[in-house]
Amino acid sequence: MNAPLVSVQDLSVQFHGHRNASALNRVSFELGEGEVLGLLGESGSGKSVTLRTLLRLYPEHNTRISGHIRIDGKDVLALKGHELELYRGGTVSMVFQEPGLAFDPVYTIGRQITEAIRVHEAVDENAARLQALQMLDRVQIPQAKQRFDTYPGELSGGMRQRAMIALALACKPKLLLADEPTTALDASVQIQILLLLRELQKETGMSVIFVTHDIGAAVEVADRIAVMYAGRIVEQGPVAGIVRRPRHPYTADLLASSVGMENRGKALVAIPGSPPDLACLPPGCSFAPRCAHAGDQCRHEVPPVIGIGNESLACFHPILPFTEAA
Amino acid sequence: ETVARYGISMADIPLTTGQPDRGAGAYQFTGHTLYDPLIAWEANISDRPGKLVPGLATNWKVDPKDNKKWLFTLRKGVKFHDGSEFNADAVIWNLDKVLADKSPQFDAKQSAQVRPRIPSIASYRKVNDYAVEITTKEVDALFPYQLPWFLISSPAQWEKMGKDWSQVAMHPSGTGPFKLDKLVPRERADLVKNNDYWDKKRLAKTDRIVLVPIPDAMTRVNALLNGQVDLIETPPPDVVPQLKSAGFKLVQNVTPHVWPYHFSTLPGSPWTDIRVRKAANLAIDRDAVVKLMNGLATPAVGQMDVTSPWFGKPAFKIRYDLAAARALMAQAGYTKEHPLVAKVIIAQGGTGQMLSLPMNEFIQQSLAEINIQVSFEVVELENLYLHWRSGAAADMNAGKGITAINLGYVTADPFYGITRFVDSRYVAPNGVNWGGYNNPKVDALVDKIRTTFNTRTQDGLLSKVHEIMVDDALMLWVVHDVNPHALSPKVKEFVQAQHWFQDLTTLRM
Amino acid sequence: MNTRPPTHSQDRGGPSQPLLIVRDLKKYFPVRGGLLDRKRKFVHAVDGVSFSVPKGKTLGIVGESGCGKSTTARLIAHLMAPDDGSMIFDGEGVAELGGIELKEFRRNLQMVFQDSYASLNPRLSIAETIAYGPRIHGVTTTEAGRLTQDLLFRVGLEPDQFGSRYPHELSGGQRQRVNIARALAFDPRMVILDEAVAALDKSVQAQVLNLLQELKAERQLTYLFISHDLHVVHYLSDHVMVMYLGEVVETGPVEDIYGHAAHPYTRALLSAVPSMDPDHRTEVPPLNGDPPNPIDPPDGCRFRDRCPHAHAVCAAQAPVLAAVGENVAHSVACHMNDRLSGHPEAKQENHA
Amino acid sequence: MLIYIFKRVLYAIPIALSVTVVSFILVYLAPGDPLNAIAPADAPAEVIQALKSAYGLDRPVPVQYGMWLLRAVQGDLGTSIASGRAVAGEVMSAVGNTLLLAGFAAFAGVLAGCILGALAGYHRGTWMDRAATVVSVIGVSIPHYWLGLVLTIVFSIWLGWFPAMGAGPDGSGAWLWDLAHLRYLVLPALTLSVIPMGIITRTVRALVADMLEQEFVVALRAKGLSGRAVFRHIAKNTAPTVLAVAGLQIGYLMGGSILVETVFAWPGTGYLLNTAIFQRDIPLLQGTLLVLCMFFVVLNLVVDILQPLIDPRMGRG
């Protein structure tokens, strides 16, 4: 097997401002070509920060990034100037959570897609427009020709998200970062978008990192799932494994507290408390205060990440021992 | 071509159709430059007060049989700028222009300007092509003094301009030493020399005079300093040192203009007591005011300047004497604990008001020294005129407790300077005897003046009236204006007359 | 488990009288059209909705965004005036002559909103927020304070610790607890929960859902539960009402709706839920297109342009809500349910 | 879009009408007698009365208003009492001059404001931001009439670089677009430009800083746009607001130049207004106020119409 497309090692991100926050703590993962990784976690667990750091979207003056990011053979943290511009949107592109906010409201969507194409490909305006139009068609926007010249505000949420995907894929990226692309949408539309993403991924063979806090959505598209909690990846593994045999107590609790058809009439398993403040993380395992399995060690020591193959776990007291499943 | 650019203090070029608006000061700009009166005022001398001299009339005399009739012999061979002839018809036409409401050429604006200045005219007729007869309402020996205000414009030009006065304003035609070359309202007027002027002694010494209205005094000074204009009117006193040190000349002269507080002597006014009026006159350090004006004023010890033939010998010597003033106030019953309280209406500024606010504040401080507490009602000049014309008794004055008014008075002729303020028949609303002064002795003297055609006797009678005025301390006289001009070194000559009327033909670059 | 029949202190109509009956509720919002077109347009936000909520039960309302769920809730709470329709609360007409007074009605009916932050005044502390309502109704300061303490404690927030805090100092779940506590301050009989858990994280959502269940049992509450999360509705509701473009398309007991949905829209909604099984992923989207525009909805069946079973009759005629087979509790508005409608699939459906 | 414009124009009409009423009434509230302007100070009562009826000032105010409005819509604003010239002509030539001045000042102010504001917004929290903020605060805090004086003394009297007053060597009537004439514009325009510069700097700074936090800007960078390209987007997004503020500023400049025009003897509307106020020249005052306010109303209208052309969201709703 050749080098993975994405290799992230010990990535830490700290924000300095009027409030310091360590948003990411030594996050490591790898992603092969054509693979779909679901990044699962509660609000504020650092999913978006991970994606944005991969694209180097944070301003340098108030962000401290350490660790290594290699994508498609490039040392991402060392990219500069024009190289960085080509990398963004060319090698890696992104779909945002709120399609309503992620488009420039004063340009037509057609122009915005065309613009992206022209940054990355040496084509003239007309060719780029044609290409953009094809992209709109490809994301199954009905009457793409008319929609081409509409402003983002004139489209429904679902259509906007499709357009966003078209924009992200217009320059044939190797890696697509999808940041909760369906959270803002209705269930009926969500499933359409999920299927579309899956289909496009198959067609193009690109890799995808799909961020969500909805396990169901992750299951629909991901090959592998990484569970994040308070800026760390606590568990990683193939979808089926995570869903059926969670090892980390957090993963297990998360699965259990998701309401399903079988829960009716029973009290739900709820994780007590709420996620920690990133500005003052507890000294040990950040889940320890809410964890039923936590011991003394958990409260004082950060559990190391143990990884085997494409699975990993950071827990002193896993529900299932790591080796057992490996 | 020699050009003199003249920064004038008006906000606009005065009316050019014949009778200028904007007061006496405007006559030097678009009055006596473009036009001539029947009787002119001698304005090209500076070392003595001018006198009446022939203008378009070579001669005038009162009919010995009927003292109301005046016969004017007109100058022959005078042509308007448009080439038409000046004659008796033109004079009648001009009289109709301002006095006959029904005449086609009647112009309300010009009429409004000049009618109050020629109140004596009752009727007129052409005697022959070069003689006209004017009848006055009553016998009025002072009548000739009214005529420098009445200017003759060309009837032919009015016809040529489609009988439209606003057209005439842009292309006026008179008989004066200058012609109007170009007029940009509010910005400039170009006067060019009239080489064919009938009075060769008064041929203009500069080819072109550009009048530039700059109402703001500081802006005017800046324009002068900066070389945008060559001379300006009334520089603010405080810039005089700067002007002098930068090599600019200041010229000034006695000017028939006084800056007084005009008292109300009506019942209820605190000024009815002559001791108070006198005390006020004694409380002012006039030299300090002159200093405040940086020398651009002379002390006033009466309505007239002491050099005036009408000043006379008043018994009451106005001077700065605090002790005497305090004594008078004490006699009148005012003390520190019970000061006299009075309200004076003043303007915040404007033509003829000099440094209105600082000067008034100075007076206020000075009077406070002798237990007179003055408060001010400050209004715009235009509004002040309304208060003035309405008289002290009017509700807008008496009703608000206003018992004195501060307004610069032009004192160029006997009527303007003296009689209109003291004649009881001119108590408002009939005239501007603002304070309601009523003295039968004075009234009798005024009557006598009107019927005295000998100038010397007339002057004597006027001095009498003036003496009474001063002895009665009818006003609080502070200073006379000196109508200062600042000239750049480029100006070679400018003769400043002792009058508001100035002769711009004397200006030489 | 609480098995007692609901015997609320204020109960009037008896256990069989539904707590709330809504008839033919309508609300059209005018859309500002062009100055030139004379015809005014309307958003048919709620278009003739009728239902009843039995005492002590939970009615779940589901539907896509914009179908009129919140509007229905606001109409019931009298936060906006309906264009048409009537309501009977425990046997008494609401806001009509001789009926229950609005102020009294509101004491009995409270509401919890979706946005936990926007529904709390940022300038008031938690305790002040909760005490505000009772104070309005003349409860003394001390009494209101005590009540607030009790309520905070009940919703799981330590009163001493949280009472003096401000909304921005709480997490989403905590804020929603405060909102619930506020709603309970009047000891209401009915609570409308408009997407009350939608904005919460899964782990916190479970806490709040548990709390809601407990409170319901403890205080014999009746819930009107609005959500677009079918799992949650299934978990909490006894009856479910499915709305589409301002109309009720199907209603019935939760088992019937989830077990034998009769309306194609309901079925589509149900299958739009992600599968949770990596080996059996969803392959075909059950619904195409976005929720349609409620301005001037289509004639006939409003769902027809997205319905795989649409037929001529669907365009010609609007289906009416009718019982599914013998089950009077379960009704649906679909031509396929009506044997006489002329829909080709109607018979098959019934014989199956 | 056409409908929007039509509606907006329609909406401007009652405003414009009310503006005429207010301008008319304001002037009537004024104490003092307009005839002072034309009659010499000591004119007798019958002269005044005659003038009053000649100018129609003796009729009831509503009648006067009606007549005035009727003539105003035909472009006849009456004749100035003081100068006897047609008010319309007076005002129009003054408006031309002020427009020249205000236009330059606004151009300079808006341009400088945009540049400073963009710099500050982009480099928020740096020394550049602070410097731009200081400049903008100075801009909005300085009494501009005072600034005018200072500038005149420095640049005109001491250095002699620019004229101290006037609108061209031969007056505004002969305005030419050459250096000799433009020199006259420098000081007054500079004085006037300080306030819009301050305000625009603040506006742009806030807008740009806010815009930079927007998700779509992140998205633009995420798709690989260069800084310059992103700036284009930001510029277009800020444009409607800047346009609105700039429009207001031009309006303020048109009406707010009273002192600058007085100080520099610039024959514009402010100058006209000042003389009109102090002379109680009612027709002139009414005419000037009316034209200025109408200008403002129309300016706002134009801005309102332009905005949705840039930002499609604004034309709806």
Place this chain on the structure above:
Amino acid sequence: MPVSLVIPVHAVVATPSRSYWAMVWHQLRRDPMALFISAILLLIILSAVFAPWLAPDDAYKGSMLHRLLPLGSEGHLLGTDELGRDMVSRLMYGGRISLLMGVVPVLAAFVIGTAIGLFAGYVGGTVNMAIMRVLDVFYAFPSVLLAVAISGALGPGMSNSLIALSLIFIPQVVRVAESVTTQVRKLDYIEAARMSGAGAFSIIRVHVLGNVLGPVFVYATGLLSVSMILASGLSFLGLGVKPPEPEWGLMLNTLRSAIYTNPWVAALPGALIFITSIAFNLLADSVRSAMDIRR
């Protein structure tokens, strides 16, 4: 089994709870800029308020012998004016009026404007429309023009200037108050309050006012300097305060002609207007950012 769900909280904010205004205050106190400006403003305000006690000399009485003394003259630290009055004293007394002219119209507009804005915003509908349209008319006048026109119409004088300025600011404040009220009115917590049976008055007082005051307050602080400059401009034009009252704008005007002979003294009133105005503006900025700290 009623489960009691008291959750151990370690998570949420460790800072002690303060009311919003206390937090703003706290924030302001930590802003060195704000402190510095406040100190300067306080100095100016105090010396104005206590002018009768602090002024070294009579502000109304001068001596012609000592007119226009330069800065640093003996007994007259900042020189004298054109009537020989002590500049220090005049500036202190002048501050009373200038500051009054800055503050009173804004205060009046703040109170009246907020009331109207709240009413219009809360009632909404056609009433709101009507009120706002009427105010639009005043908006159609550039503010300087309106100030000059109103002052010109009412006649010069301090009280008329105050009225004119208040009239100018009221529509602006109403706009801010109305738009915030309209926004706040739509928020769920207002609906929640209505659900608890509260009347309009109670809701406005408890729930709307507090949220509207903030933005209006920020806006009004910004108006302070505008008001002061406008007022001094009016005095400068001769439409404001009457002599011999010392007022900075008026002093600036009367001292204008001394600019060549005594430039520094002539510049003083202008400089004071400038400094105070800058201070007001910067304070407004600080208040704005301090009030921005929600969440």
